[in-house]
Amino acid sequence: MKTSPITSWEGAEAYFTFGPASMGVFLSLIIGVVILAGLLVRMVRHENESFERAIHLYSEYVTEGKSVHEKDEEAPAVASGVAIQ
């Protein structure tokens, strides 16, 4: 893609791709805004899905958490030389 706004470095000033206030610059800006908006939409969807799953599994998680803590409380086994899983 030919994007140079200059044909010589002699007297060149703003030389970035497409050149100032050009169609390419505006298109890049629009795509940039779309990417930001897309990020936000994706983020909200990910949150909603994750939260819904977490709420659905909440009771099981709490049960699981309790059992993990019960295992932790067996820690005195270290003192008697029994290996901990």
Add this chain to the structure above:
Amino acid sequence: MTEEAFNMLGNVNMEIYYWWSIALMFAIHAGFLSLEVGVSRVKNVLASSVKNFMALAIVIPTFYLVGWWIYNAFPDGFIPRFDEASLAALPWSENMGPNVADNATGVFWGAFALFSATTASILSGTVIERIRLSAFVILAGILGSVIWILGGAWGWHPEGWLLTELGYHDVGASGVVHTIAGFFALGVLFNLGSRIGKYKKDGTPNPILPHNLPSAFLGMMLIFVGFFGFLAGCLIFIVGGQWETIYGTPATLSSFAFNGLMGFSGGIIGAYLSSKGEPFWTISGGLAGFISVGAGLDLYYPGLALVIGAIGGFVAYLLGSLLERKGVDDPVGAISVHGFIGFWGVLAVGIFASGYPNVAGPEISLFGQALGAIVMAALGFIPGYGISFIMKKLNALRIPPEVEIVGLDVSEIPASAFPEGIPATAGKITPILEKKKVSGEE
């Protein structure tokens, strides 16, 4: 040396100066990350980290899109200018990209973009463990790329109306960055509420302890390193002339070194005294000290800076405790350290440095500083409260209580912070549970 060679060398030095100022300011973000991770409970450390990455990723491009233009277009208030400087700050202008005739705009924009990200990160710590990431990035983008920079146009610009009408002086951005961000965060917390379990039924606070206090200390130390980049970016490098403040008055980096360091030390001492050596508040006092002297870094006698910093550090802990007792759950103390101590920093210039002349406005006065500080607090609080209120009504601000109890990491983040030792994040529990359900395992 020819004049042309002198100017070119000067321009290159100027670019290098701001370039490293930008790099140093990244240490502020490393610091906020380490601080917030340390203060978070184990179940939320990755979510707190992601919030910090995303603040940077959102604020930098939005500041490119609108922030730099707001700074250059709104020094008169709410009505934009359409002069040469304002048009040159539009994102499609010839100055907003590689240009061999403009060495300055890119590095100035970069330094301001990092100021913006710092402002947004001040909000970040106050809302940990219960805000939706999407809500945070929207608030961070608005605070970082619109609100604070509007305050910057008013009070941190050579033609800002607070300077030209009131003689407002805030050279190190105590009000423009810290007060605005702190009061914005306060407005958000009124709608976001406290973390589950923070308060008893009678309203007295429960301690929710940091899971890794040394990580929080390291974060603070990184923020101090980054502050030297932040403060460096507050001076104007004049090729062939003396440094200037953003208000066009002469200054030196040496004055910043004298007063910044003395204020920092005073802040730690003051916070140690009032908190009786509580370590988190003692080290936070260093930040309060920097912010206390920030607005008058170019003017104070260093011994006075020590006193001003000590008052700031002393008061920061007391205000932080008061806010906690009044139901404001700010886990990192940012509303006190940034919001209220930033206010104190602006006021301190009026108390201790009235009468200094300005180039483009009346002399510095207590009235001008007090009014300026109130403007900054209101500019932060009103949009922070208003926008978060709308988000709350849309149910888009806070995570569900079940998720808050379980933890954000296990609910939302596809990774594990401590897979080998901490049960709460032992693998990604949600998929593990799902797998068990599918396979019928018990």
